[in-house]
Amino acid sequence: MITKKDVDHVALLGRLELTGEENDMYTRQLNDILGHFQNLERLDTDHIQPTAHVLPLKNVFREDVVGRHISREEALANCPDRHENFFKVPRIV
Amino acid sequence: MQLFMRTAHELHDLMMKKEISAEELSKAVFDRIESAEDKIGAFITRTTENAFKRARAVDRQIQSGEKIVPLAGIPLAIKDNICTSGILTTAGSKILSNFVPPYSATVVERFDAAGAAMVGKTNLDEFAMGSSTENSAFFVTRNPWNTSKVPGGSSGGSAAAVAAGEAVCALGSDTGGSIRQPASFCGVVGMKPTYGAVSRYGLIAYASSLDQIGPLARDVTDCALMMNVICGHDQLDSTSAQYQAQDYTGFLRDDVRGMRFGVPEEYMAEGIDPAVRAVIIKAMERLESLGAIVEYTTLPHTEYALPTYYMIAPAEASSNLARYDGVRYGIRAEDAEDVIDMFMKTRSKGFGNEVKRRIMLGTYALSAGYYDAYYLKALKVRTLIKEDFDRAFEKYDLLLSPVSPTTAFRIGEKTDDPLQMYLSDVCTISVNLAGIPGISIPCGFVDGMPVGLQLMGRHFDEGTLLRAAYTFEQNTDYHKHYPEL
Numbered sequence: 001m002i003t004k005k006d007v008d009h010v011a012l013l014g015r016l017e018l019t020g021e022e023n024d025m026y027t028r029q030l031n032d033i034l035g036h037f038q039n040l041e042r043l044d045t046d047h048i049q050p051t052a053h054v055l056p057l058k059n060v061f062r063e064d065v066v067g068r069h070i071s072r073e074e075a076l077a078n079c080p081d082r083h084e085n086f087f088k089v090p091r092i093v
Numbered sequence: 094m095q096l097f098m099r100t101a102h103e104l105h106d107l108m109m110k111k112e113i114s115a116e117e118l119s120k121a122v123f124d125r126i127e128s129a130e131d132k133i134g135a136f137i138t139r140t141t142e143n144a145f146k147r148a149r150a151v152d153r154q155i156q157s158g159e160k161i162v163p164l165a166g167i168p169l170a171i172k173d174n175i176c177t178s179g180i181l182t183t184a185g186s187k188i189l190s191n192f193v194p195p196y197s198a199t200v201v202e203r204f205d206a207a208g209a210a211m212v213g214k215t216n217l218d219e220f221a222m223g224s225s226t227e228n229s230a231f232f233v234t235r236n237p238w239n240t241s242k243v244p245g246g247s248s249g250g251s252a253a254a255v256a257a258g259e260a261v262c263a264l265g266s267d268t269g270g271s272i273r274q275p276a277s278f279c280g281v282v283g284m285k286p287t288y289g290a291v292s293r294y295g296l297i298a299y300a301s302s303l304d305q306i307g308p309l310a311r312d313v314t315d316c317a318l319m320m321n322v323i324c325g326h327d328q329l330d331s332t333s334a335q336y337q338a339q340d341y342t343g344f345l346r347d348d349v350r351g352m353r354f355g356v357p358e359e360y361m362a363e364g365i366d367p368a369v370r371a372v373i374i375k376a377m378e379r380l381e382s383l384g385a386i387v388e389y390t391t392l393p394h395t396e397y398a399l400p401t402y403y404m405i406a407p408a409e410a411s412s413n414l415a416r417y418d419g420v421r422y423g424i425r426a427e428d429a430e431d432v433i434d435m436f437m438k439t440r441s442k443g444f445g446n447e448v449k450r451r452i453m454l455g456t457y458a459l460s461a462g463y464y465d466a467y468y469l470k471a472l473k474v475r476t477l478i479k480e481d482f483d484r485a486f487e488k489y490d491l492l493l494s495p496v497s498p499t500t501a502f503r504i505g506e507k508t509d510d511p512l513q514m515y516l517s518d519v520c521t522i523s524v525n526l527a528g529i530p531g532i533s534i535p536c537g538f539v540d541g542m543p544v545g546l547q548l549m550g551r552h553f554d555e556g557t558l559l560r561a562a563y564t565f566e567q568n569t570d571y572h573k574h575y576p577e578l
Contacts, residue, residue, distance in 0.1 A: 002457070006457070007453070010453050010456050010457045010460065011453065013456050013460060014411060014440075014452045014453060014456040015415075015418070015433075015436045015437050015440050016437065016440055016441050016444070016449055016452065016453070017437040017438060017440075017441040018441070018449075022449075025446075026449070026450060026453055029450060029511055030450075030453060030454060030457065032511075032512055033403060033454060033511070033512065034454075034457075034467075036399070036400050036403075036512065037400040037403075037404060037467065037471075039396070039397065039400055040397055040400055040401065040470055040471070040474055041470075043394075043397065043474060043477065045470060045473035045474060045477070048473040048474075048476050048477060049473070049476055050469055050472030050473045050475070050476060051472055051473075051475040051476040051479055052302060052472055053302050053332070054288050054302070054479065054527065054528030054552075055288060055289050055332065055334060055528065057289075057331075057332060057334075060331040062328065070195045070196060074195035075195065075421075077193070077195060078191075078192055078193060078195075078421065078422035078423070079420065079421050079422060080419060080420075080423075080424070080425035081425070087420050087421055089420055089432050089435065090429050090430070090431055090432050090434070090435045091430075091431045091432065092431065092432045
């Protein structure tokens with residue numbers, strides 16, 4: 001059972017600010033959805049390997065050489081605020 | 094028939110015979126967009142200049158006697174979660190409402206090289222999260238067959254554009270059915286290729302182990318031509334498979350004699366609208382009459398696919414969407430006290446309800462104390478679901494089912510109940526969990542709304558899927574019906 005306090009905690013982890021109404025809604029809906037998930041507990045999976053990825057891929061390596069890349073100006077073109085060649089953000093400490 | 098309703102391969106032939114020019118074709122499609130778009134709402138952005146520039150370049154090639162490749166000059170729509178250099182790419186989200194990518198996705202580069210004329214960027218559920226395109230932050234897209242109904246989703250704009258003649262073909266992305274379900278609802282062909290067959294470079298990530306780009310087209314031949322352009326290894330995507338690209342049109346043979354089709358009984362059980370089931374049974378009989386062997390089979394873990402998907406996809410999404418923080422791109426909320434406050438305010442303002450819901454669900458599933466019970470459990474059940482398919486493909490060449498339990502539903506019908514909305518993906522999500530290819534082709538109508546037939550195949554066996562789909566299409570005429578606007 002997920003409580004409103006859990007929802008507040010998860011929202012903080014996910015960097016979301018919820019209104020009281022939103023908290024109510026997500027508390028109800030997350031409980032509904034996770035209730036549906038309880039069905040999986042019927043399955044014994046103790047000896048089953050998890051599948052994170054369906055292809056038998058290993059780490060893909062390449063030579064460490066400079067490839068094509070976008071320019072600094074292009075990389076900065078979409079940022080809301082900049083200072084010279086840096087992304088600018090509000091006060092951190 | 095009007096130009097904007099013809100297939101790409103017919104239009105190619107007309108251009109080669111100089112009966113039409115690529116510019117005339119683009120003009121016909123933009124005139125259609127002009128008259129239909131008020132009713133449909135398929136496009137977030139139109140790229141008119143780009144399309145005409147491309148078309149004129151193709152016309153010059155033809156004039157100078159050069160041979161053009163099959164999709165050169167063909168008006169193409171691109172889902173707005175696929176990056177296009179210098180052209181607004183929003184993912185249907187307020188948080189990216191001003192994002193102009195500095196690079197193009199690999200699939201876009203490949204279509205550019207093939208000379209396709211991009212006409213615009215299509216509407217979608219925000220970050221591809223949804224089954225109706227109602228979750229777009231901008232507007233609702235309407236189904237061309239009945240504008241009070243949804244086009245499906247999340248690639249609803251792409252499917253509606255192709256169905257309404259606002260593009261000849263389109264690219265979509267499919268994480269749990271987002272190409273196949275709208276293709277089914279709008280009566281067009283839609284294919285989700287094998288995971289790894291198409292580069293995801295430049296696709297705005299939702300759930301990286303499930304996402305795959307694929308075609309929406311008017312017929313199976315066009316679908317194969319698009320596959321020829323987009324498939325193949327790309328070193329910019331580390332999950333791109335090392336395999337030899339092939340000419341998929343070589344599989345388009347009118348012959349299913351001796352081909353073995355399994356019909357998972359779980360996909361035909363209660364929950365499937367009886368009228369849809371009847372259409373699917375008729376399609377099974379049609380294939381049998383053409384010499385195929387069609388039998389019922391079982392995928393015993395089917396009932397667990399939906400909860401498994403709705404644990405894995407949100408978990409991956411919560412991680413992928415952490416990047417939207419108002420620092421490097423997108424919108425930023427003003428008046429923040431400090432940087433954390435800026436993140437919180439930006440994300441709360443920039444994301445819609447469904448996206449927040451999935452971030453919350455995924456963050457919860459991955460959080461300390463719950464990881465084993467939820468996320469790890471889901472990954473293990475994913476193994477069981479994949480093994481069901483492995484076993485079925487020992488006996489059958491293909492599996493067959495409906496694409497969705499119902500035809501297109503009414504706008505607003507499911508927006509208040511996320512679980513009901515999730516259930517419309519019940520026939521398509523297992524394909525993504527197993528990483529196999531799937532296709533939706535038109536196979537009939539219920540009350541004037543199209544029904545899609547889903548075929549599912551072995552990893553990298555798109556050829557067999559296309560051959561079966563082509564054979565069905567050659568012996569039926571459902572793909573020749575068009576909505577009247």
